Amino acid sequence: MGRFILRRALFGILVLFVISFAVFLLFFVVAPGDKAGNFCGKGCTPERLAQIRALYHLDQPWPSQYLLYVKRLVLHGDLGYSFTNQQPVRAIIFDRAPATASLALGAAIVWLSIGIPIGILAATKPRSLRDRAATSFALAGLSIPTFVLGLLLIYLLFYQLTVHGAAFFPAGQYVPLTQNPWEWAKHLFLPWLTLAVVSAASYSRITRGSLLEVLGEDYIRTARAKGLSERRVIYRHGLRSALTPVVTLLGIDVGTLLGGAIVTEAVFGLGGIGQTAVQAVINGDLPIIFGTVLFAAFFIVVANIFVDIAYAMLDARVRLA
Amino acid sequence: MTLIAADEVAEQKGGGSGPDISAPAAIQGRTPLQLAWARLRKDKVSMACLVVIVLLILVAIFATQLTDLIGHGPNEQYRDKGLAPNGLPVSPSGFFWLGGDDVGRDVLSRIIHGTRISLLVGVVATAMAVIIGVVVGTTAGYFGGRVDTLLSRTMDVFLSFPFLLFAISLVSVFSPSVKISIFVIAFFTWANVGRIVRGQVLSIREKEYVEAARSLGAGDFRIMAVDVLPNLVAPIIVYSTLLIPTAIVFEATLSFLGLGVPIPTPTWGNMIAESQGTYQQAWWFLVFPSLALFITTLAFNLLGDGLRDALDPRAARVLARK
Numbered sequence: 001m002g003r004f005i006l007r008r009a010l011f012g013i014l015v016l017f018v019i020s021f022a023v024f025l026l027f028f029v030v031a032p033g034d035k036a037g038n039f040c041g042k043g044c045t046p047e048r049l050a051q052i053r054a055l056y057h058l059d060q061p062w063p064s065q066y067l068l069y070v071k072r073l074v075l076h077g078d079l080g081y082s083f084t085n086q087q088p089v090r091a092i093i094f095d096r097a098p099a100t101a102s103l104a105l106g107a108a109i110v111w112l113s114i115g116i117p118i119g120i121l122a123a124t125k126p127r128s129l130r131d132r133a134a135t136s137f138a139l140a141g142l143s144i145p146t147f148v149l150g151l152l153l154i155y156l157l158f159y160q161l162t163v164h165g166a167a168f169f170p171a172g173q174y175v176p177l178t179q180n181p182w183e184w185a186k187h188l189f190l191p192w193l194t195l196a197v198v199s200a201a202s203y204s205r206i207t208r209g210s211l212l213e214v215l216g217e218d219y220i221r222t223a224r225a226k227g228l229s230e231r232r233v234i235y236r237h238g239l240r241s242a243l244t245p246v247v248t249l250l251g252i253d254v255g256t257l258l259g260g261a262i263v264t265e266a267v268f269g270l271g272g273i274g275q276t277a278v279q280a281v282i283n284g285d286l287p288i289i290f291g292t293v294l295f296a297a298f299f300i301v302v303a304n305i306f307v308d309i310a311y312a313m314l315d316a317r318v319r320l321a
Numbered sequence: 322m323t324l325i326a327a328d329e330v331a332e333q334k335g336g337g338s339g340p341d342i343s344a345p346a347a348i349q350g351r352t353p354l355q356l357a358w359a360r361l362r363k364d365k366v367s368m369a370c371l372v373v374i375v376l377l378i379l380v381a382i383f384a385t386q387l388t389d390l391i392g393h394g395p396n397e398q399y400r401d402k403g404l405a406p407n408g409l410p411v412s413p414s415g416f417f418w419l420g421g422d423d424v425g426r427d428v429l430s431r432i433i434h435g436t437r438i439s440l441l442v443g444v445v446a447t448a449m450a451v452i453i454g455v456v457v458g459t460t461a462g463y464f465g466g467r468v469d470t471l472l473s474r475t476m477d478v479f480l481s482f483p484f485l486l487f488a489i490s491l492v493s494v495f496s497p498s499v500k501i502s503i504f505v506i507a508f509f510t511w512a513n514v515g516r517i518v519r520g521q522v523l524s525i526r527e528k529e530y531v532e533a534a535r536s537l538g539a540g541d542f543r544i545m546a547v548d549v550l551p552n553l554v555a556p557i558i559v560y561s562t563l564l565i566p567t568a569i570v571f572e573a574t575l576s577f578l579g580l581g582v583p584i585p586t587p588t589w590g591n592m593i594a595e596s597q598g599t600y601q602q603a604w605w606f607l608v609f610p611s612l613a614l615f616i617t618t619l620a621f622n623l624l625g626d627g628l629r630d631a632l633d634p635r636a637a638r639v640l641a642r643k
Contacts, residue, residue: 011474015481023487026494139626143619145570147577148593148611151600159601259483263574277486278578281493289490296483304481 001312008308012301019297020290021066027286028062069290079294080287082280089291093273099174100272103264104257106188107195108250115200116246119207124234126212134204141201150194150267157190172268191268195261199253206249211242244314248307255303259296353632354554360631367627370620377617381436388434393417393427395434395587410603420605423595428606431587432613438588439617442503443569449507450568451561454514455553461515462522463545473519479512485574492580499582506571510564514557521556525549555632562625566618573614589614 053059057068072078079089122134158171169190175183214220215238223237224230260274269275273292280288351359361367380387388395413420419429461472488505495501525531526549534548575581576590584591592610600607 011477015478018478019482019487022482023490026490030494139619139622143566143622144615145573145618147574148614151593151597151607152611155600155604155607256483260486262485262489262578266578274486278489281486281489281580284493293483293486293490296486297481300481300483 001309005305005309008305012305015301016294016297017070020070020294023290023293024062024066024069027289028065073294079291082288083285084283084288089287092276092288093291093295096271096273096276098176099270100260100265100274101258102174102177102184102188103191103195103261103270103272104254106185107192107199107257108254110192110196111200111203112246112250114196115203116207116243118200118204120211120234120239122204122208123211123215131208134208138201138205138208141197141199142205144198146194146198146263147267149198150191150264153190153194154267157193172270174270174272191264191270194267195257195264202249203246206245207242210245211238214238214242241314244311247310247314251303251307251310252300255299255306256296258299260292357555357628357632361627364627364631367624367631370624370627373616373620374624377436377440377620380433381440384434384437388427388430391427391430393430395430396426396585398424398426410599410606413605419609420603422592422606423599423603428592428609431592432589432610434587435589435592435610435613436617438499438582438586439569439572439614442499442506442572442582443565443621446503446506446510446568446572447561447564449503450510450564451514451557453507453511455518455550455557457511458515458518459522459545459549459553462519463526463541463549465523465526469519472515476512476515476519479509480516482509484509488571488575489578489580492575497575497580497583499586502572502575502581505575506568510568514560514564517556517560518553521553522549525552559625559629559632562621562628566621566625569614569618569621 050059057065060068069080072080077090079093081088082092118134118137122131125131154171157169161168168186170187171190173187175187177184211234215234220233220238223233228237260272260277261270262274262278264270265272265274266278273295276288277292277296279285280292410421410423417427417429419427419432422428422431457472457476461469461476488509491505491508492501531544531548534544539547572581573588573590573593576588577594579591579594581590582588584595589610593607593614596603596606596610
């Protein structure tokens with residue numbers, strides 16, 4: 001187990017290097033143009049340009065810039081400074097991370113509590129009306145793009161309610177949890193609902209499929225033959241191993257979202273990592289782009305390792321080698 | 322599935338000189354694809370989706386003719402009739418059947434032309450992803466060993482990319498266009514296909530008929546093309562059908578974020594993005610493009626589900642574990 005984690009962690013670090021290198025290649029080798037010139041602005045003097053170049057090390061060839069970047073990151077955890085407002089990128093990311101984390105974790109709780117029960121309901125009575133209803137819900141959820149659902153929810157639950165004098169759900173913006181927990185939850189309600197409905201679909205589908213498979217296995221028949229109640233058979237014996245693929249999916253989904261829920265943040269103006277990243281791409285703010293890409297990739301890598309470990313712990317048949 | 326392989330071996334044994342004498346002649350042989358088609362035809366939902374998809378393809382092909390019939394081009398602005406006196410979009414009427422947009426254009430004409438981009442990007446990006454994925458996945462699964470390790474790790478790296486963020490970075494560097502959208506989507510999807518294909522090939526290469534082909538002196542390339550690939554047809558068809566809606570949504574998302582197909586070319590994604598300013602007063606501007614997007618992705622998803630049941634019940638498990 002220890003060796004497995006070590007090997008996965010080393011591969012994860014390699015992945016982060018490859019990804020950061022790819023981003024560097026993309027912006028320094030493929031992308032044309034003068035990085036410093038874009039930020040010098042109007043009334044740019046040669047001295048100021050040289051100053052900016054020296055400040056951001058843009059006067060050096062890109063391979064040594066990459067080495068410098070990696071060195072600073074590894075030794076000091078330093079991600080450099082934003083081109084647009086000169087703030088340290090690490091501070092910007094830590095500043096925006098709570099909004100993204102609140103969105104991702106809250107939504108995960110909501111989609112699990114919608115998706116898994118629907119999946120169980122469908123699996124315990126396959127081919128019944130409720131199974132077909134659950135399947136339809138899943139397919140509809142899979143087919144609706146996040147931004148479409150977000151805008152529709154804003155229209156129905158924010159705009160229409162407000163017009164009719166029942167302004168309950170604000171249409172976005174982020175209020176820190178420490179500032180006002182009630183407002184925090186209220187402002188995040190619509191974003192949570194959006195992400196949850198879109199994702200709950202795949203969770204109900206996977207729960208259904210995997211529970212159906214498990215319920216057909218011999219040890220379930222044994223459990224029933226022992227005279228256990230159907231409830232106990234399904235919840236204690238069946239669900240435990242049926243949830244393994246759910247954990248896999250959950251790990252990867254949450255890992256991906258923690259690195260920035262780009263679309264949902266854009267629709268609701270939450271100002272998290274995702275929105276910061278998109279803004280940086282539009283502004284050509286390289287240090288922020290590098291920082292957010294690495295931050296997001298880090299969570300994906302960690303989620304993958306976590307999923308493999310959880311897999312082995314939940315399912316006795318899996319041995320890590 | 323094994324039937325094909327048996328035929329294959331028989332054919333090679335006989336040197337391709339003619340049908341095996343022992344084969345019963347009275348029974349008409351049906352290929353697995355014919356059987357699957359027969360099953361699919363009984364599935365009403367799948368057939369309805371197929372009809373919807375064929376209609377969408379026709380709309381995409383004849384988009385110009387259709388909008389000529391309506392009389393409003395997708396980018397024609399009607400400042401007097403297409404905008405309400407207060408400057409807001411006009412509601413659906415005999416003039417604009419699905420209403421107007423924020424600069425006085427016909428929403429229906431723009432949706433019709435948007436079909437083109439969505440289907441083009443969806444189908445071409447999926448085709449590219451599937452071709453790359455099948456080639457890489459088959460190579461990795463068939464040869465195993467170091468080749469497999471190298472290719473599998475490469476796919477792992479691709480799957481670890483924060484793809485949407487990296488996709489918008491790529492688009493911003495190359496400046497948005499239809500081509501770059503297709504390229505970016507294929508770039509971040511092929512590894513999914515590759516991983517599934519690899520898994521399938523790993524088990525196929527251990528089958529007796531592959532061993533038989535090898536003992537008859539067939540080369541690696543021939544075995545991959547003749548013995549392995551035909552067995553991948555079912556999962557590939559199913560997975561492609563399910564990838565198309567993903568690619569369509571991906572394109573719409575890029576357009577929505579302003580990094581897809583550049584305006585004024587109408588796409589469902591950028592129509593929805595443009596509706597953001599006024600949709601609270603003009604619901605049709607948001608709802609109809611959204612509906613077009615939803616119906617299209619739903620049709621492909623339902624058809625993919627039906628195809629999976631019709632083609633190969635085993636494929637269901639492979640996909641669920643993706």
